[in-house]
Amino acid sequence: MLRDVEARVIANTRLSPDYNVIALAAPEIAEVTQPGQFVMVKSARSADPLLRRPFSVFEVLRSNTGVKGLTLLSKRIGVTTRILYDAVEGDTIACLGPLGRPFEVIDPPAEAWMVAGGVGLAPFATLGEALLARGTKTTLFYGARTGAELFYVDWFQSRGIKLVLATEDGSAGHRGRVIVPLEEELRELESRLPKPESRSGVLIYACGPEPMLEAVAHVAGKFGRPSQVSVERTMGCGMGGCYSCVIPVRDGPNGHHYVRSCIGGPVFRGDEIVWD
Amino acid sequence: MTRLSGTDLSVQIGALTLKNPLIAASGCFGYGVEYAEAVDLSTLGGVAVKGLFLKPREGHPPERIVETPSGMLNAIGLQGIGVHRFIEDKLPELRQRRATVIVNICGSTLDEYVELARILSDAEGVAALELNISCPNIKEGGITFGCSLHGTFDVVSAVKKVTPLPVIPKLTPNVTDVASFARASADAGADAVSLVNTFLAMAIDVETRRPELSNIVGGLSGPAIRPIAVRMVYECRRAVKIPVIGMGGIASARDALEFIIAGADAVQVGTANFVDPFVWKKLLDGITDYMRRHNISRVADLVGTIDTTSREKEWISS
Numbered sequence: 001m002l003r004d005v006e007a008r009v010i011a012n013t014r015l016s017p018d019y020n021v022i023a024l025a026a027p028e029i030a031e032v033t034q035p036g037q038f039v040m041v042k043s044a045r046s047a048d049p050l051l052r053r054p055f056s057v058f059e060v061l062r063s064n065t066g067v068k069g070l071t072l073l074s075k076r077i078g079v080t081t082r083i084l085y086d087a088v089e090g091d092t093i094a095c096l097g098p099l100g101r102p103f104e105v106i107d108p109p110a111e112a113w114m115v116a117g118g119v120g121l122a123p124f125a126t127l128g129e130a131l132l133a134r135g136t137k138t139t140l141f142y143g144a145r146t147g148a149e150l151f152y153v154d155w156f157q158s159r160g161i162k163l164v165l166a167t168e169d170g171s172a173g174h175r176g177r178v179i180v181p182l183e184e185e186l187r188e189l190e191s192r193l194p195k196p197e198s199r200s201g202v203l204i205y206a207c208g209p210e211p212m213l214e215a216v217a218h219v220a221g222k223f224g225r226p227s228q229v230s231v232e233r234t235m236g237c238g239m240g241g242c243y244s245c246v247i248p249v250r251d252g253p254n255g256h257h258y259v260r261s262c263i264g265g266p267v268f269r270g271d272e273i274v275w276d
Numbered sequence: 277m278t279r280l281s282g283t284d285l286s287v288q289i290g291a292l293t294l295k296n297p298l299i300a301a302s303g304c305f306g307y308g309v310e311y312a313e314a315v316d317l318s319t320l321g322g323v324a325v326k327g328l329f330l331k332p333r334e335g336h337p338p339e340r341i342v343e344t345p346s347g348m349l350n351a352i353g354l355q356g357i358g359v360h361r362f363i364e365d366k367l368p369e370l371r372q373r374r375a376t377v378i379v380n381i382c383g384s385t386l387d388e389y390v391e392l393a394r395i396l397s398d399a400e401g402v403a404a405l406e407l408n409i410s411c412p413n414i415k416e417g418g419i420t421f422g423c424s425l426h427g428t429f430d431v432v433s434a435v436k437k438v439t440p441l442p443v444i445p446k447l448t449p450n451v452t453d454v455a456s457f458a459r460a461s462a463d464a465g466a467d468a469v470s471l472v473n474t475f476l477a478m479a480i481d482v483e484t485r486r487p488e489l490s491n492i493v494g495g496l497s498g499p500a501i502r503p504i505a506v507r508m509v510y511e512c513r514r515a516v517k518i519p520v521i522g523m524g525g526i527a528s529a530r531d532a533l534e535f536i537i538a539g540a541d542a543v544q545v546g547t548a549n550f551v552d553p554f555v556w557k558k559l560l561d562g563i564t565d566y567m568r569r570h571n572i573s574r575v576a577d578l579v580g581t582i583d584t585t586s587r588e589k590e591w592i593s594s
Contacts, residue, residue: 001313002313002314002553004552004553004554042551042552047345047346047498047499047527048345048346049343050343050346050347050348050498050499050547050551051343051348051550051551052550052551096553233338234338234339234340234341234342236341236348236350236550237549237550237553239306239310239311239314239550239553240306240310241304241305241306241310241311241549241550241553242303242304242341242350242352242550243306243326243335243340243352243355244338244339244340244341244350244352245338246335246338246340246355247338257334258334258335258355263310
């Protein structure tokens with residue numbers, strides 16, 4: 001059920017000079033959000049910014065009495081994210097959702113490998129919880145520019161999610177892009193289980209910058225593993241009304257057609273997207 | 277949506293009666309069905325669906341929109357499923373939801389408009405045709421009709437000859453005198469005119485010196501254009517007797533009333549629907565409220581009631 005909630009800010013935790021996690025009292029949305037879905041946020045009362053901006057739901061907040069809200073992981077890059085960064089308890093932020101096609105959750109014995117780049121960590125808290133609840137062995141490959149921009153590492157670890165970290169400056173985990181350890185693990189998995197029929201299933205989920213998603217989809221394909229990627233395109237409405245957030249999706253051997261990523265996605269199969 | 281007893285919100289467009297003056301603007305509401313979860317489509321005066329060509333169209337590559345002060349630019353390029361798939365895939369649901377469907381049609385040639393009008397006149401559940409002769413974002417047609425008085429006259433009269441449906445040309449503001457285009461439309465037998473489509477505009481990323489839109493230029497919509505659109509509706513109201521459907525940056529009941537008072541029989545709402553898909557009830561309740569406060573029982577009695585008695589001399593363009 002789609003709702004527009006004038007949500008009160010419950011808390012705002014600044015994680016770094018750019019990143020924050022904002023908690024919003026929107027239980028009506030949080031209760032029905034599936035991993036990978038998003039909300040359209042209107043941060044201003046005025047016409048600046050005019051349009052809403054999409055955010056993956058990061059966490060669903062629960063108390064003894066039930067669901068009390070949701071959080072968003074935000075990186076300050078524009079007007080809306082600046083307002084979210086500066087927001088204080090008691091402010092209200094309009095939240096429309098839940099929207100979009102969620103990740104498909106798999107069951108054991110298949111394993112889940114989640115690949116996050118930067119603020120692309122956002123959908124993996126709820127996805128990780130949903131996978132663990134089904135008993136699925138789950139790993140998070142998490143890349144950022146520096147170790148100081150790797151957030152919630154303890155949160156994932158304490159829940160039993162295995163972590164593989166990578167930073168571009170080498171200050172934590174592997175030095176370089178997160179795709180490197182991902183490819184190593186895929187290669188190792190293949191050598192461990194040489195025959196396709198003996199392979200345990202691994203499904204790869206990814207969210208992050210588009211070049212990373214392309215690399216993940218490519219590497220997953222190379223090793224014959226399915227992938228689901230969550231894309232972020234410039235979005236005007238989140239409802240399928242404006243046709244701005246389209247992404248080319250494969251259509252036969254050579255063709256493609258534009259699909260609205262707000263309603264056809266944001267989650268797509270990695271092998272169905274025609275990367276630029 | 278509430279309808280107070282004694283409040284008549286209906287609007288007459290040719291033989292068509294709209295139950296209220298609020299129409300979802302073409303290009304801002306998908307095919308209508310996308311919004312069924314947010315608004316009961318049967319409560320809208322009309323649903324103008326996304327512009328349709330005979331054949332499916334891909335549209336422009338991204339980036340397709342960019343936000344500007346109190347507005348947005350778009351250059352979607354009329355991505356669409358084509359008229360046949362619309363009739364098969366979308367119209368049945370619109371019918372079932374009892375929407376008053378206004379189909380926006382777009383052609384590269386006169387024959388294409390005529391063909392579209394023929395096909396849609398035979399389809400069940402189409403209430404009216406809006407002629408898109410004003411899309412600023414595609415080269416190969418539409419706008420060539422909308423920027424020429426003869427072209428406008430010709431396309432309206434050609435379509436009128438083949439359809440019993442009300443015909444509503446949608447006018448571009450990118451002309452010197454929009455009222456003359458309203459007049460050409462009325463002379464050709466149009467049942468109403470709708471205006472304005474978007475203003476041709478552009479935005480540049482100064483760091484990269486690249487245009488923000490892949491198409492370089494696009495159409496400006498949103499509150500930024502509202503005062504210009506109100507002025508153009510006012511000019512058209514004075515130029516023609518047929519109904520005028522006004523649009524351009526309407527985001528509140530106040531804004532809708534401004535257009536109605538300037539001379540719009542009905543209004544379309546586009547960009548505001550992106551910001552708030554639940555905007556419709558607020559608009560209708562606000563209009564009803566206003567009518568009650570001002571003791572007006574029929575919205576038709578409010579149309580064009582702008583009081584210019586003391587300011588007439590200041591109006592220099594007529």
